[in-house]
Amino acid sequence: MAHDDEKDQDGGPGSGLGGKKLDRRDVLLGLSTVPALGLFGEAWRKQRQYDQAQKEAAAEDAPPPPADLEEINVALLGSGAQGQVLLDSMLRIPGLRFRAVCDIWTEYNQKRAVRILKKYKFDVNGYEDHREMLDKEKDLDAVVIATPDFWHAPHTVDCLEAGKHVYCEKEMSNTLEGAQRMVHAARETGKLLQIGHQRRSHPRYLHSYEKLLQEAQLLGRIVTVNGQWNRAVSPDLGWPERYTIPDARLKQYGFKSMPQFRNWRWYKGLGGGPIVDLGSHQIDIYNWFLGANPSHVIASGGLDYHDPATHEWYDTVMTVYEFETAKGPARAYYQTQTTNGSQGYYETFMGDQGTLVISESEAANSGSVYRDPNAPAWDEWVRRGYISAPKLQEQGQKDEDAVLDVRESVSPDEHRIPVVLRDPYHQPHLQNFFDAIRGTATLHCPPEVGYETAVTVLKVNEAIEAKERLSFRPEEFEV
Amino acid sequence: MKEGTLSRVQMVTVVALRVLIGWHFLYEGVSKLTADAWSAKGYLLQSRGPLAEVFRWMAADPERLATVDQLNMWGLTLIGLGLILGCFTRLASASGIVVILLFYLCNPPFVGYFYSIPAEGSYLIVNKNLVELAALAVILVTGSGRAAGLDRIIHGLLKKRDRPADS
Numbered sequence: 001m002a003h004d005d006e007k008d009q010d011g012g013p014g015s016g017l018g019g020k021k022l023d024r025r026d027v028l029l030g031l032s033t034v035p036a037l038g039l040f041g042e043a044w045r046k047q048r049q050y051d052q053a054q055k056e057a058a059a060e061d062a063p064p065p066p067a068d069l070e071e072i073n074v075a076l077l078g079s080g081a082q083g084q085v086l087l088d089s090m091l092r093i094p095g096l097r098f099r100a101v102c103d104i105w106t107e108y109n110q111k112r113a114v115r116i117l118k119k120y121k122f123d124v125n126g127y128e129d130h131r132e133m134l135d136k137e138k139d140l141d142a143v144v145i146a147t148p149d150f151w152h153a154p155h156t157v158d159c160l161e162a163g164k165h166v167y168c169e170k171e172m173s174n175t176l177e178g179a180q181r182m183v184h185a186a187r188e189t190g191k192l193l194q195i196g197h198q199r200r201s202h203p204r205y206l207h208s209y210e211k212l213l214q215e216a217q218l219l220g221r222i223v224t225v226n227g228q229w230n231r232a233v234s235p236d237l238g239w240p241e242r243y244t245i246p247d248a249r250l251k252q253y254g255f256k257s258m259p260q261f262r263n264w265r266w267y268k269g270l271g272g273g274p275i276v277d278l279g280s281h282q283i284d285i286y287n288w289f290l291g292a293n294p295s296h297v298i299a300s301g302g303l304d305y306h307d308p309a310t311h312e313w314y315d316t317v318m319t320v321y322e323f324e325t326a327k328g329p330a331r332a333y334y335q336t337q338t339t340n341g342s343q344g345y346y347e348t349f350m351g352d353q354g355t356l357v358i359s360e361s362e363a364a365n366s367g368s369v370y371r372d373p374n375a376p377a378w379d380e381w382v383r384r385g386y387i388s389a390p391k392l393q394e395q396g397q398k399d400e401d402a403v404l405d406v407r408e409s410v411s412p413d414e415h416r417i418p419v420v421l422r423d424p425y426h427q428p429h430l431q432n433f434f435d436a437i438r439g440t441a442t443l444h445c446p447p448e449v450g451y452e453t454a455v456t457v458l459k460v461n462e463a464i465e466a467k468e469r470l471s472f473r474p475e476e477f478e479v
Numbered sequence: 480m481k482e483g484t485l486s487r488v489q490m491v492t493v494v495a496l497r498v499l500i501g502w503h504f505l506y507e508g509v510s511k512l513t514a515d516a517w518s519a520k521g522y523l524l525q526s527r528g529p530l531a532e533v534f535r536w537m538a539a540d541p542e543r544l545a546t547v548d549q550l551n552m553w554g555l556t557l558i559g560l561g562l563i564l565g566c567f568t569r570l571a572s573a574s575g576i577v578v579i580l581l582f583y584l585c586n587p588p589f590v591g592y593f594y595s596i597p598a599e600g601s602y603l604i605v606n607k608n609l610v611e612l613a614a615l616a617v618i619l620v621t622g623s624g625r626a627a628g629l630d631r632i633i634h635g636l637l638k639k640r641d642r643p644a645d646s
């Protein structure tokens with residue numbers, strides 16, 4: 001570059017002629033724009049201070065942790081995508097001391113989690129084998145598990161038996177037999193087991209269930225439900241070549257190859273495909289809000305789009321559950337597909353007096369109720385702040401020339417559900433788990449509840465295979 | 480353009496322009512560097528236009544993406560410093576042109592294209608990227624670093640050493 005510059009001009013105006021030695025004027029002009037950098041530095045410092053103040057102000061909204069908060073010693077078992085998400089949430093929860101990270105991908109996922117925790121000044125050890133961790137980390141109080149579904153049962157049972165409380169990600173297990181062992185282990189050891197259906201602790205879902213459905217009975221009798229999780233096509237997960245796990249280790253932990261290790265959710269015996277991966281979150285809400293387990297299920301599904309060489313489970317599933325609720329029969333539709341993300345995910349509960357549309361997302365379908373014109377007035381609930389004042393449905397959008405049929409029902413008013421979650425989605429559920437350990441709360445998703453959901457969801461894959469309507473015996477939901 | 484033919488006020492104006500563009504680059508760079516986890520992934524995946532495939536390719540592989548992100552963050556930062564300080568001004572402005580051209584081509588406001596990334600203005604073919612690119616071309620050809628900037632000192636020092644090569 002210096003050479004390039006050599007061909008450059010002979011200085012600016014007034015710089016004199018080439019060949020002249022540097023004089024005072026050259027130095028002054030040469031440095032003349034340096035103060036701009038100083039100004040930049042100052043402006044940047046101000047901006048950083050402002051950002052910092054904003055962050056602190058946001059943090060102040062949370063009640064300060066009590067001074068005598070007893071520290072809970074925590075380990076993370078499985079620090080993949082979801083382990084990382086849980087870790088981010090836990091780092092915002094006061095009173096936790098991280099002691100260990102266990103992950104078989106020692107050179108990548110484990111390393112990353114350990115590095116992050118060290119940055120937060122936690123003295124953590126990394127382990128490849130969870131039994132070694134349980135042997136060596138005697139002080140652990142709780143283990144948070146986010147390994148692939150087929151590892152949930154062995155990991156959870158071992159941790160419970162070692163005397164640890166466990167937060168285990170959904171799906172509780174990929175087999176009912178595994179899920180049963182988890183329930184038994186929790187009962188026998190008397191340790192807490194929370195299953196990671198995080199909507200169970202989401203303030204908007206709790207508000208909707210307790211206030212809108214139970215207390216105000218806004219929907220009347222719920223007769224139909226529908227919900228979906230639509231996801232756009234996404235390429236198979238890859239991995240940085242230099243962090244390839246040696247074959248022997250993959251085999252040791254039940255994986256055939258790196259692609260299978262990364263995309264385990266698509267493989268039989270490892271995960272359950274999208275209906276289990278995505279559907280279980282929402283079908284869990286069906287059972288909860290309807291206050292019942294289903295009596296029957298029909299389902300259609302297939303591997304309609306993805307490559308069967310790398311995908312074993314159904315990429316597209318449509319299913320209908322039949323319920324006998326306390327108020328009468330109800331039918332619930334659910335679909336999941338992985339070829340088009342339109343409309344994303346949500347659940348809709350439709351009663352004879354109103355409709356509830358809800359989702360975990362703050363961005364779309366975050367939560368509204370629509371009053372049916374024949375329902376009693378909701379003014380009382382608006383006044384109490386349970387729901388917002390109605391937003392009138394847009395009239396202007398209609399095409400002037402379109403002819404409206406008199407038989408068309410009047411569109412109902414929309415009331416927003418005034419509950420926003422400003423924390424990461426999983427934080428309240430983790431908080432509930434740690435509160436329960438301290439004895440100040442009861443678990444929102446104990447193993448018995450997780451089990452009912454597992455029975456409900458795993459049956460869909462069975463129904464697809466059987467190509468017929470399957471029934472649930474009430475005792476199937478019991479362990 | 481023959482340098483040295485700009486009047487004093489013209490040169491002051493060009494230097495001011497250079498410092499302002501440098502400021503913009505520098506802040507774009509350091510704010511990405513200091514963000515918790517910035518990545519161009521979303522922007523690249525949104526790419527439309529004739530080169531969309533190329534930009535998506537950049538984002539497709541995690542390692543490639545990491546390199547692209549690093550180049551982008553450090554590139555912006557160094558170009559910003561170079562422009563503000565008038566240091567290697569020609570290299571800085573030429574690199575700036577390349578970088579902005581890439582931004583422009585990644586999501587060009589061509590007829591009939593629209594984006595889900597909200598834009599803060601209305602553009603048809605010409606957007607602020609293109610304007611900044613043209614402004615950098617002015618910086619490139621006027622060599623303002625020699626007038627006011629570290630290049631003047633660097634140049635002076637080199638001149639001293641290589642006196643015979645001069646004139």
Ligand SMILES: NC(=O)c1ccc[n+]([C@@H]2O[C@H](COP(=O)([O-])OP(=O)(O)OC[C@H]3O[C@@H](n4cnc5c(N)ncnc54)[C@H](O)[C@@H]3O)[C@@H](O)[C@H]2O)c1
Nearest residue numbers: 078079080081082083103104105109146147149169170171
């Ligand atoms: N609640 C939610 O919203 C949500 C979202 C995503 C995933 N999940 C659940 O979290 C779990 C993990 O999913 P993910 O997307 O993070 O998968 P992932 O493949 O990204 O991560 C799994 C991690 O577990 C490690 N692992 C595998 N076998 C192990 C073993 N025997 N011992 C120790 N570590 C082992 C892997 O190395 C990897 O780092 C799954 O059960 C999934 O259903 C829940």
